[in-house]
Amino acid sequence: MDKNIIDVKNLSKSFNISSKEPGIKGTIKHFFKRQTKSIKVIKDISFEVKEGEIVGFLGANGAGKTTILKMLCGLIYPSQGSISVSGYLPFRRKENFLKNITLIMGQKQQLIWDLPPIESFYLNASIYDLDNFEAKKRIKKLSDMLEIGEELFIPVRKLSLGQRMKSELLAALIHEPNILFLDEPTLGLDINAQRNLRKFLQKYNKETNATICLTSHYMKDITSLCKRVICVHNGSISYDGKLDLLLKKLSPVKEILIVCSSDEDANQLENSGFNVKNKTKNEITIIIDNNSITSSLKTILNNFDIEDLYINEPPIDEIIGKILIKKDYDI
């Protein structure tokens, strides 16, 4: 269980970007003397992933999540540092390595547009050296898990986005890879389809003990799937650890809305030393530190006549949103 399946050490990647002045003069100048700038998009990152883990990569657009993912599956050649994925150097793209991994990109499709998905599955099966019998067995198993059936026999162009995504997943998983790389897998799907996809990934992870690395903009994907998150900011890792811990660190307080039975009680409560956010008549909102929440609530319940009480967890989306926009924070 505790074996490291992905091992990244001091990984850096810089891209050469040619800069060109606008206009014809700039074009001519560019033609004779190419001016290139080297931009470091990934700066000296290191991390490990254990077998069977689900890791979420968080970060704003352009933070470098996709670049990391693509380096892990061998599509981008690293500039410095070392990567090992299940014992292989990814960028060599050795056959046995490729048979071990899969990449799923939301809204990028590999299925043949004019044909039913089943045709693409058998094509992929032959590419991955599976015989027809084995392919049939796997298609049956995966389509049961994904809850698709007759859609497999309808041309892809006539499928809905959700059905198409399920078929894409099936095509990407037919060789039973034990490492899954997902880049924005839920992009453009509706809430229902998103939920189904997450449910499936969870089930797949449980049943096959496959390792899953995913990036997503939907916080729900991360919070419901990943116990561990890696936050990427400007090409560096700003946080790597448990999701709960991250949330606790980022939001050390809770909001509590108390409905008192009378206005006097509310007034009394307002003046008893709590951090009051706002108050209207008999309703009062106070902010309590996570550490003292139980003791504070006990005192309130004992001393005041309370009609109702709501504990507002600050929405996770908002917190993670904060990570994405905040430029300089340290955890």
Added chain:
Amino acid sequence: MKTRKYLKVYRKFLHTSLASELEYKTNILIDLITAILSLIGSIFLLSIFFQNNNSIGGWEFEQALIIQSIYTILNGITNTWFNPNLTEIVKHIREGTLDFVLLKPIDSQFFISLKKLTPSGILEIMLGFFLLLYCIKINQINLTLSFLILCLITIICSICILYSLWFFISTTTIWFVKTWNATEVLRSFLYIGRFPLNSFSFTLRIFFSVFVPIAFITTIPSEVFLGLSEIWKILLEVIVAMVFLFTSRRFWLFALRFYSSASS
């Protein structure tokens, strides 16, 4: 083991692309009519050239027809394999799905140059083949085994050169996404292949044998059919074909290195 896998995958390619093309049946018919009209048109043009002359560049009308038939066969091959796959590569790169191809445990050049097939081109190949048979009859060519083997070798070499030219252009899509216009340039050059090389002026002849080896593609096989070709020309074509295949392969691998170190 390896070849068996590739054969199996190719069978699947055939199956899937035929099935997708059959979704547009009228298209196949229209393409066939286009191929027939195009052949009639070029024979018409040839007949204009020959209406007051007996020979052009030393080729008589019946002999020039052989070039037409070989051109039609090669054009059919281009339309069956090279052109649809080039379209597919452009799509792969524009939509970023080349990544899927590169992550498959199969040779990417194999995948990318043989995935698609347009069946109407096969009809064009047959059309060219019938014309070739007719030409063999009217030119009273004796078919012997060694002769046929020689013809086959030169035609295969032509196909290899043609494939490499198309694949070169396909590869450049990795840098410039819009290669359509470059293929138009190549197409207009290939158009020259309908006529005997000797009918052009000396400078053009040099250009079309050294820079863009169109000359090798149709003229040499036709000369072989007429028994006019010298052995050194055939050898030269084999060498040129091998050099082209080799460089197109190297160029593709180089482009892939570039792709994987520069794309984001």
Added chain:
Amino acid sequence: MISKLINNKIFTLLKVQYSNMLEYRVEIALWAISGIIPFFMLNIWTNNNLNESINISNIMLSRYFLCAFFVRQFSVVWVVFSFEEDTLMGKVSPYLIQPLNPFFRYFAQHLAEQITRLPFALIIIFFFFIFNRESIWIPSLGILLLSTISTFFSFLIQFLIQSIIACLCFWTEKASSIERLLFIPTLFLSGLLAPVVSFPEYVKSWIYFTPFPYLIDFPANLLSGNATNISGGLSMQILWILLLFPLFRKIWSSGTKKYTAMGS
């Protein structure tokens, strides 16, 4: 009032499309190069002295093919390919909402592309004159004006024909194959590969009733100073435009009706 409004719109569209086309100057340059087939044809004609039989001197023939190249450059139409792509990608629906026929947009695109193309065509012509100094000539202002008009008419005829084909996209998914079919007679009969005077009698007897010779042959003859019936040619061009325009209007209106009824 209405025509003023449309003119204004076209002018704005033209400006936008021109700056858009400038972005594609490399592609357009390549496209200009791909139009050099007439020069290859000229090479065959003069190199084999084929022109002696049709009583056209070398110089006049080279001027003819040069003009054919030039006319072709400014009458290339690709609206069907753009329109097909736009329908497939679902871009047509927003165009339909706008109070302007989408074909005006394509029309402006074509004009803008021609303006971008002009310098490249001039460079190619410059090189042609370097190699063929004796064929340099300066047409009179009146001829220049008339041939510009007839080139524009040729462009209009082709634009209308292709727009009609493009409207077939509302019925079949791939209208471009019909265009490819129609391109074959255009290629062989328009005079791009051989002047229409050189055609055999059995073709010449009916070809002047088709639009083809007015696409390249007539404007090219006019510009190069070869013998041609100026008023007859121009009136035939206008006749074809008057014939095709209502046809386009009709097919467009029934096409959009079908499109909106389908609700896709």
